[in-house]
Amino acid sequence: MADARTFVSRRAGLRLWLSGGWLVLLTLAAVLAPFVSPQDPLAQDLFAARLPPFWQAGAEAGFPLGSDSLGRDVLSRIIYGARVALIVAVIAGTLTCLIGATLGLVAGYFGGWPDLVISRLVDIWMAFPPVLFAILLIAVLGTGLSSIIIAIVVIDWTRFARVVRAEAMRQAAMDYVASAQVAGRSRAGTMLREILPNVLPTILVLLTLEMGIAVIVEAILSFVNLSISTDQPTWGGMIAEGRLSIYQAWWVLVFPLVALFLTVLSFSQLGEGLKDRFDPVLR
């Protein structure tokens, strides 16, 4: 038993360190972008176009991950793109979580007509194809950072509402909820102080997953050029540009893709790791 427990905690620890490490590194780079990026991400230099990454022949100092067809430094653009990605991840993820989890908790615990209304709303929402819905929303709201965030919140709250509702229903049937009520707790008090702590690990995992999804959605939107203004570097935009010159300069496509992949993976692994650490039953 002790062996199993240390094994679990060591694995959870490694997972937490790796994913947390990448996210901290990315955040630091994004915050300190003007100081750490080797070049101005927007500076074009056609004499330095399509420079390969540092380990290949023909690489140039100052362009460690190469340059794109306009001579812009890939690493610098990834670092500046991380700003957009992280802002969208944190703000959109948190807002989605707050709205979706609240609705799910109310529906699952109170049941009755609140559940009826919220569940039907979720059903209707789920019938929309999400990417088309996002593009439609951006078309209505106009491009820009806040539009992307609003679009993600409006589309993805159902993800939280569904899962949290089911979990809250399961918890509400437990004896400890009845005991709390006999002890004089109000309905709202029971929901917040008895049910919520038990649903919190689930919410935490969903939140970090959602941050990863927000990064992807932002990338998709900037891939189809519906994100923020086109001159600001975004990972999705870089991937879209890199696609055009994939045979001449694969690095323009691959490096932002790797950054995107690592970030989304880190968010989901961070959630799992945190859950293992904070779930009192697993701890």
Add this chain to the structure above:
Amino acid sequence: MSAFLTIEGLNVSLSGVLPILRSVDLAVHAGEVRGLVGESGAGKSMIGKAILGTLPRALRIESGRILLDGEDLQRMRPRDRRRLIGAKAALIPQDPLTALNPARRIGPQITDRLVDILGWRRRAALSRALELLDEVRITDPERVMRAYPHELSGGMRQRILIASAFAAEPRLIVADEPTTALDVTVQKQILRLIRDMQARHGTALLFVTHDLGVVSKICQTLTVLYGGLVLEDTTIEEFFAAPGHPYSAALLGATPKYTDPHGSLTPVPQSVIDAANAQLDAFDRARRQ
């Protein structure tokens, strides 16, 4: 003397269609230990839930009154009812494994009611909780107060729930099959503990069970339910000497005898069940008219 808990003509149904409790009358006097027996589905747990206000959503109180300390629960505002029940009644639940919140430490789960409902100071509530854990013979109460439920055994959790039920010195405790989920050796200890605590605190106890052996050890009076209908309301001595209803007699006959461990059990005869069902039908017909 008027009873601490009086239930008069309580009718509960499943969304107005299926009767669950049929005009139940029940009284529990201060300090009395009343057994509430019946087979599965007889509605015995539902009486406890109706008193404590935790009936499942689909069940509705159609008519009847529940008076707790002279106050009609159905006529109170929900907030006042919660406070009254929180202060004067408590529950010892059936399954100790799900009756403690897994995400919270033991300490606050015991002191919550004292602090939030009765307005105690946190320090007073904490020392009261320690005192009670000691009273239910938990060793090292300080450590247990900081523990999470999953770190403790089932028997220990049931002791904690008993301590918690007595924490606010309620006048009435509903014990909903408190020993059913425990294994036999622990059952006996828990039963003795409940009896000792009841005697020391003078709390009235409504003991819901299907086990007549348990009833004979702890109860003074007894109510027999069948299909949500009260068949018999009697004292323990009279019940075991001469059951007042054929169904009661049959139940008694179906109990394993300590004196004859290898003797075969007599199931409740079909004729008795038919008679009891006929009584239910007669009741429903009389009500419809």
